[in-house]
Amino acid sequence: MPSPAVALPERRARRLSGVPRAIQPGQSRRRRMAxxxxxxxxxxxxxxxxxxxxxxxxxxxxxxxxxxxxxxxxxxxxxxxxxxxxxxxxxxxxxxxxxxxxxxxxxxxxxxxxxxxxxxxxxxxxxxxxxxxxxxxxxxxxxxxxxxxxxxxxxxxxxxxxxxxxxxxxxxxxxxxxxxxxxxxxxxxxxxxxxxxxxxxxxxxxxxxxxxxxxxxxxxxxxxxxxxxxxxxxxxxxxxxxxxxxxxxxxxxxxxxxxxxxxxxxxxxxxxxxxxxxxxxxxxxxxxxxxxxxxxxxxSESLIFIIGGALMLMLLFRYVVYIRAEARQIRARLDDFVMTGWLLPRDPVVYSGFFRRAKLLIAATLRGPRVLIATVCMMRHMTELAYLRASVTRGVMDDAALLRGRELLDDIALLRPRALYETEGLPVKPENWTWQNIRGWFGRRWRALPRPRRRSFAPPTGDSVPAGEPLRWGE
Structure with missing residues (x-):
């Protein structure tokens, strides 16, 4: 943990660059938000x-x-x-x-x-x-x-x-x-x-x-x-x-x-x-x-509608151009970390493609909430790391961005064993999802459901005459 004399300039540099504060060891998320x-x-x-x-x-x-x-x-x-x-x-x-x-x-x-x-x-x-x-x-x-x-x-x-x-x-x-x-x-x-x-x-x-x-x-x-x-x-x-x-x-x-x-x-x-x-x-x-x-x-409302629709289509086309440019920037900036050995060679390709990112999300969803949360966090950290590097290359941020970059790289290394990060050869449906396993899973859940208990009645008495039956003559 850095000393207060060292932490104060670092905190000021982070504040001037707009970078989030460093997470203190042992500090919970609720305490950080408070x-x-x-x-x-x-x-x-x-x-x-x-x-x-x-x-x-x-x-x-x-x-x-x-x-x-x-x-x-x-x-x-x-x-x-x-x-x-x-x-x-x-x-x-x-x-x-x-x-x-x-x-x-x-x-x-x-x-x-x-x-x-x-x-x-x-x-x-x-x-x-x-x-x-x-x-x-x-x-x-x-x-x-x-x-x-x-x-x-x-x-x-x-x-x-x-x-x-x-x-x-x-x-x-x-x-x-x-x-x-x-x-x-x-x-x-x-x-x-x-x-x-x-x-x-x-x-x-x-x-x-x-x-x-x-x-x-x-x-x-x-x-x-x-x-x-x-x-x-x-x-x-x-x-x-x-x-x-x-x-x-x-x-x-x-x-x-x-x-x-x-x-x-x-x-x-x-x-x-x-x-x-x-x-x-x-x-x-x-x-x-x-x-x-x-x-x-x-x-005319029809003319206004046509003009507005044309403008929306032009802007939509422009937004597609923007998105493709952003994807190329993510790939280029992640390549910088690949050359220094911090990321895998396939990471820029995977996290700059929209269909690859969608495949990761769908596959992680089918593998359970733990894998999904780790995959989403991994994707966000990769994207944030790319934009952070882009800000440094443009000269918008100073050395405070390097500190945040190290934190993101450490989090990526911790998430990699649990998250999905490679699309090549990745089946969207998990390998253990067969009809026998699915039927067995539902069968186990069905047998585990609580069943209504059968009512138990008191044993019959020793009297030969049923209860409520009128007595015969001479008895």
Whole structure:
């Protein structure tokens, strides 16, 4: 164990490079998490998001109810406002529709974040940030700016000007702020473009779902409270338009900021680190502005859907190029450790191929949880080691990365006897998986199941007359 005089400079070097602290001998995982300030920040973050969602609920319940009351009073002569029960019923119905959009977005960005996936905690933080913090900030900022751009209450163009010229900048800044926050706190965990894109996508999907719920509630309650309108038909139309056809809008725009931030993290030049995120943010805001302007100008939804689909396909092709480039980088950087004798010659080939990694995971799953956990840890350590070496070669990290590299190599050596690390000649199905063994295994489990016990009755008595039988004459 290093002395305090030696450990202090090492700890400072790790902190400046963003490298995790060294694990103290005999220190449990629970104790390490308890001493980590990020654990307590994360624990306080989710209740804070719930509080902000409650504030958003109260704010929109008041504004939507008042706007419906004003509309019914002007057009019908009688002021009609939804009750709290009606608003909550509409909220529950609209939330179930918005969950479809949430499921689509989460699945898409989970599939993109496969090479070196971020932790589930970071994904949850990004999702809740977009659904709670970004929505709360954007709603208050948009309302304040719209009030400054409106001449009076009768000016109908104030909200239009705010939606085109203000909302794109405010909303993109609110959604992308979590990327910059995570880059400051845990920049060691965000090392590739796909990680930045995935986190930006989770934040944007959370923002889009909460925003869709607000639009759904407003449309449904207007249709319910105003005479002569079909609320279900209006809700179905806006759900198809926003939840299915144009759900990609917010994730697409935030992706541009994520790409700029990823370029800045991996760059050595200070000028690139400053200009790349700014350029990505401005491009995202301009694309968002064009999207809002086309919708408010009465653009065809089919045309918007076609343009958005084409952009998504172009970005998907670009992401495939990114993934292939990342795979080549992993192989090249692991080759450095092969030349020094720290890794096996086949390790760069195995851990840089997507199909080989998938084969290892499937084969490890069929061999039990112990093998699966060791294989997953081995795969993560190999990928982290490759990106760590890439940061050193680019000059982004200093000697603190070498200390972390030694720790990863030691962990790989300990995991190798239990994990699967070679795909050549590896059968996906274990060799002992034969029909006889499977049938015998199920037979043993079946015989081990508890059986109901047969009831035992008392032995018969010595009387010749059964119980309850009437006596005969003369007995």
């Amino acid at each position: 001493r980590n300030p990020l654990t307590w920040l994360t624990a306080a973050f989710f209740p804070f998001c719930v509080f902000l969602l409650w504030q958003v609920y109260l704010s929109y319940r008041k504004t939507i109810s008042q706007s419906i009351g004003n509309y019914t009073e002007q057009h019908g002569g009688t002021r009609s406002m939804p009750t709290v029960y009606q608003f909550n019923e509409a909220l529950w119905r609209c939330t179930k529709l918005a969950l479809v959009t949430l499921l689509i977005g989460v699945v898409v960005f989970l599939l993109l974040d496969r090479l070196r996936p971020t932790t589930w905690v970071l994904k949850a933080v990004a999702l809740f940030w977009g659904g709670a913090v970004a929505v709360y900030f954007a709603a208050n900022a948009n309302d304040w700016v719209a009030s400054r751009l409106t001449v009076d209450d009768s000016d109908p163009m104030g909200s239009v000007r705010a939606a085109i010229y203000v909302a794109p900048f405010v909303e993109e800044a609110a959604k992308a702020s979590v990327l910059f926050l995570l880059a400051i706190l845990v920049r060691y965990r965000i090392v590739s473009v796909m990680q930045s894109v995935a986190l930006a996508g989770f934040s944007a999907v959370g923002f889009a779902v909460t925003e869709d719920i607000v639009y759904y509630i407003r449309t449904y309650l207007y249709g319910s409270m105003v005479y002569g309108q079909d609320a279900n038909q209006a809700l179905h139309e806006i759900y198809v338009s926003r939840g299915l056809q144009t759900w990609w809008g917010h994730p697409l725009f935030t992706t541009f900021t994520a790409i700029g931030m990823a370029v800045a993290i991996r760059a050595r030049s200070k000028l690139v680190r400053v200009l790349a995120p700014v350029a990505g943010f401005l491009f995202a805001a301009c694309a968002h502005m064009a999207f809002n302007g086309s919708q408010l100008a009465g653009g």
